[in-house]
Amino acid sequence: MNNKDRFTRTFFLPMLIAGAALLLAACSEPARELPVNTRLGGDFTLTDYNGERFSLSSLNGEVVILFFGYTHCPDICPAVLARVSQVYRNLKEQGEADQVRPVFVTFDPERDTAQHLREYLPWFKADILGLTGELSAIEKVAEQYGVVFIKEDGGNGEADFTHSDYIYLLDQQGRVRKVYPADFNIDEVVADVKTLL
Structure with a gap:
């Protein structure tokens, strides 16, 4: 040798x-287990894009990607909708989207009626559930999730909003497991969702 x-x-x-x-x-x-955030979240009831009363708890058993915004937003909200949609489509391509539901809550109920949400959200091709309702009910939900939004005059007769833009990952029991910034990494969210399925 x-x-x-x-x-x-x-x-x-x-x-x-x-x-x-x-x-x-x-x-x-x-995979590393995501912690439960006990300071944010909770069940709520609003109106869905079919005009029906809808409670978050009716999605128990599904992983929820929850985010807040308004459809007339000039920049951040459409970009976030597109990114969340890409997360959903990636999961769908991998056969992992059956128990995942993106949920969009508007804080502009005057313009974002149930009918408007029903017409607007399908453009993103991600089975996004749109929720609206009385402003007081939306304000309560926003408070539960630490969402801040301030209505302002957009200067063209239209309202604009200054708002926080976080995305919330909820597990199958409706508990907040992670919060992401608007420019979140798509692959990270896909991987995190998979840990909850």
Whole structure:
């Protein structure tokens, strides 16, 4: 046996086996469990885009991607809708979307009527459930989730809103498990959703 063979058998081969074992162990480790946020969230009832009363708890058993905004928003809201839609489509392509539901809550009920939401949201091709209702009810839901929105004069006779733009990941029991900024990483959210299914 020459020195090269001796080195291969003595050092390289055991290191290769050990490395493969570590790789297999890493692949088999369960994904990190997302903590439950006990300060935000809770059940609520609003009006869905079919004009029916809708409670968040009716989605128990599904993972919910919840976000707030308004359809006349000039920039942030459509961008967030597009990103959430991409998360849903990625999950659908992977066969993981059956128990996932994006939910959009407007804080502009004057313009975002049930009919308007029903016509607007399908453009994003992501089975997004739109919710509206009395402003007082929406304000209560916003408070539950730490959402801030302030109505302002847009200067063209139309209302604009200054608002927070977080996205909430809810587990199958309706508990907040993670909060993301508007420019969230799509692959991160997809991976997090999978840990809850």
